[in-house]
Amino acid sequence: MGRTSDARVKILSAARSLIELRGYSALGVAEICKAAGVPKGSFYYFFASKEALALAVIDEHWTGQRSTWERILSGDAAPLDRLRRLFEETGAGQLAGQRSCGSVSGCLFGNLTLEMSNQTESVRTRLQEIFEAQAALVEAVVTEALERREVTVTDTREAARSVVAQLEGQVLFAKLYNNTRRLDSLWTNCLALLGARTAGEVTVGT
Amino acid sequence: MGRTSDARVKILSAARSLIELRGYSALGVAEICKAAGVPKGSFYYFFASKEALALAVIDEHWTGQRSTWERILSGDAAPLDRLRRLFEETGAGQLAGQRSCGSVSGCLFGNLTLEMSNQTESVRTRLQEIFEAQAALVEAVVTEALERREVTVTDTREAARSVVAQLEGQVLFAKLYNNTRRLDSLWTNCLALLGARTAGEVTVGT
Numbered sequence: 001m002g003r004t005s006d007a008r009v010k011i012l013s014a015a016r017s018l019i020e021l022r023g024y025s026a027l028g029v030a031e032i033c034k035a036a037g038v039p040k041g042s043f044y045y046f047f048a049s050k051e052a053l054a055l056a057v058i059d060e061h062w063t064g065q066r067s068t069w070e071r072i073l074s075g076d077a078a079p080l081d082r083l084r085r086l087f088e089e090t091g092a093g094q095l096a097g098q099r100s101c102g103s104v105s106g107c108l109f110g111n112l113t114l115e116m117s118n119q120t121e122s123v124r125t126r127l128q129e130i131f132e133a134q135a136a137l138v139e140a141v142v143t144e145a146l147e148r149r150e151v152t153v154t155d156t157r158e159a160a161r162s163v164v165a166q167l168e169g170q171v172l173f174a175k176l177y178n179n180t181r182r183l184d185s186l187w188t189n190c191l192a193l194l195g196a197r198t199a200g201e202v203t204v205g206t
Numbered sequence: 207m208g209r210t211s212d213a214r215v216k217i218l219s220a221a222r223s224l225i226e227l228r229g230y231s232a233l234g235v236a237e238i239c240k241a242a243g244v245p246k247g248s249f250y251y252f253f254a255s256k257e258a259l260a261l262a263v264i265d266e267h268w269t270g271q272r273s274t275w276e277r278i279l280s281g282d283a284a285p286l287d288r289l290r291r292l293f294e295e296t297g298a299g300q301l302a303g304q305r306s307c308g309s310v311s312g313c314l315f316g317n318l319t320l321e322m323s324n325q326t327e328s329v330r331t332r333l334q335e336i337f338e339a340q341a342a343l344v345e346a347v348v349t350e351a352l353e354r355r356e357v358t359v360t361d362t363r364e365a366a367r368s369v370v371a372q373l374e375g376q377v378l379f380a381k382l383y384n385n386t387r388r389l390d391s392l393w394t395n396c397l398a399l400l401g402a403r404t405a406g407e408v409t410v411g412t
Contacts, residue, residue, distance in 0.1 A: 023321050026231030103324045113382045114320040115229050118309045127382055161379070161388075162395050168378055169371030176319045176333055182367075189368050192398045 008046045010036040016057050020105045023115050024054055054116070054123055061108050062130050069137050079144040080151075080196065083163075086138075087186040090167065095180045106175035110168045135160040142194060152195035162193050214252045216242040222263050226311045229321050230260055260322070260329055267314050268336050275343050285350040286357075286402065289369075292344075293392040296373065301386045312381035316374045341366040348400060358401035368399050 014036035018027050029050055033040045047053040072085050098104045105111075109127055117124040139160035145151045153159035166189050174182040190196075220242035224233050235256055239246045253259040278291050304310045311317075315333055323330040345366035351357045359365035372395050380388040396402075 022325055023229065023231050025229050025321075105324070106320060110378060111320040113378055114312060114317045115231075117382045118311065118384075119228055124382065124384075131379065131382065158391060162372070162376075162391055165375030165379055166368070166372050166395075167375070169373070169375030170368075172316060172319055172374055172378075173337065173367070173371055176323045176330065176337065178324075178330075185364060185368055189372075189399055192401060193395055195398060 007036070007038040007042040010038055011043060011046060011053070012056060012060055015053055016061070016108075019054075019057060019112070020101075020108065024050075024112060025115060025119075051120055051122060054112070054120070055126055058109070058112065058123070058126055058130070062133075066133065066137075069134065073137050073141050078150075079141045079148065080191075083138070083141050083145075083190060084187050087167070087183065087190065090171070091180055091183040091186070094171065094174055094183065098178065098180060104175045104178050104180060107168060107171045110171060131164060134164050138163050145194070145196075150196060159194055163190050166190065166193060213242070213244040213248040216244055217249060217252060217259070218262060218266055221259055222267070222314075225260075225263060225318070226307075226314065230318060231321060231325075257326055257328060260318070260326070261332055264315070264318065264329070264332055264336070268339075272339065272343075275340065279343050279347050284356075285347045285354065286397075289344070289347050289351075289396060290393050293373070293389065293396065296377070297386055297389040297392070300377065300380055300389065304384065304386060310381045310384050310386060313374060313377045316377060337370065340370050344369050351400070351402075356402060365400055369396050372396065372399060 011032060015027070015032050018032060018035060027050070029043055030040060032053070033043050043053075047056065068089065069086065072089060073082050075082055075085075077085070094104050094106075109130055112123060113127050113131075117127060135157060139156045142151060142153060142156045142160050142163075146153060146156060151159075167186060170182050170186055170189075174180050217238060221233070221238050224238060224241060233256070235249055236246060238259070239249050249259075253262065274295065275292065278295060279288050281288055281291075283291070300310050300312075315336055318329060319333050319337075323333060341363060345362045348357060348359060348362045348366050348369075352359060352362060357365075373392060376388050376392055376395075380386050
């Protein structure tokens with residue numbers, strides 16, 4: 001079992017890197033196995049198909065990201081400070097990725113949404129669940145901020161979705177321009193989207 | 207020349223449809239020619255490579271979209287009304303696409319950014335130019351609105367980029383959820399991002 005479990009981890013890790021580098025569609029199982037250094041038989045022992053592998057890559061990434069988001073967003077700091085922290089850590093994570101592999105890889109979920117969501121219903125459904133879970137985590141913080149009268153939204157879920165949409169849009173540009181400075185405006189934009197009272201006259205571009 | 211020019215149009219049209227359906231990476235030249243109903247020799251008469259075809263598809267799409275954006279954003283209406291019109295037409299366009307092919311196809315440029323920008327420098331450069339051109343078109347309207355004291359931004363280009371980022375993020379979700387209602391919040395979010403004075407207490411979710 002030791003060796004086979006190890007093979008599963010190797011396949012997932014190789015697939016994750018290859019998907020970040022070249023997307024999902026162009027990958028073949030043989031290429032993934034070669035990069036992972038495992039025989040093709042191992043692949044089908046662990047994954048019924050390439051689609052099943054994609055779902056496993058998504059789930060593994062979300063498990064890690066969800067725990068990071070929960071840690072940041074459920075701390076003792078003031079709700080808006082926690083939200084700010086989320087953007088700072090997102091920027092730091094993209095910068096670390098750029099330093100290690102030369103280019104900003106962007107958001108795995110956003111990448112796969114645009115590449116796969118119209119082709120593979122199982123992947124679409126999983127990504128929908130993940131983005132709703134992200135919106136729910138942000139919404140909880142927005143609700144707290146609303147109770148403290150620090151923001152002025154009337155539909156907290158819709159506001160949270162807009163914050164996540166702004167994040168996805170700016171991460172897309174950070175990837176396109178290979179420049180994480182594109183993420184610097186996230187916090188000011190978030191305050192604007194939430195009608196944050198603490199923002200005063202602060203609007204985007206300030 | 208008549209027949210060959212026709213072949214070029216057919217190849218471009220087939221490639222555009224196939225890229226919208228399944229992305230770029232997984233496509234082969236043979237498949238594109240088969241869908242276009244032209245011999246493979248025709249392909250290499252018009253395009254040096256699959257990459258050259260991708261650039262031609264991008265350029266053709268941008269030529270059409272730029273003229274639409276220019277028409278909408280340079281009209282006689284008040285600047286913020288023109289911006290609102292841009293979002294309405296974007297939503298209408300995505301809805302028409304969904305009705306004709308069953309699914310929201312999203313933004314071709316955003317799709318290709320996430321799929322190709324880290325693989326093909328020529329495509330990355332072209333897409334960067336297009337998104338900067340979009341930001342410039344939006345910026346011109348924001349500048350007019352600023353002169354009329356209808357918005358409160360301090361960096362008009364940065365504000366325009368944030369508006370385009372919000373558009374890309376929401377179009378991504380419209381595609382993922384196959385639901386153009388995701389675009390309904392664009393206008394309110396735009397007002398919030400621009401610190402629009404006409405927005406009063408309007409914030410996202412209202």
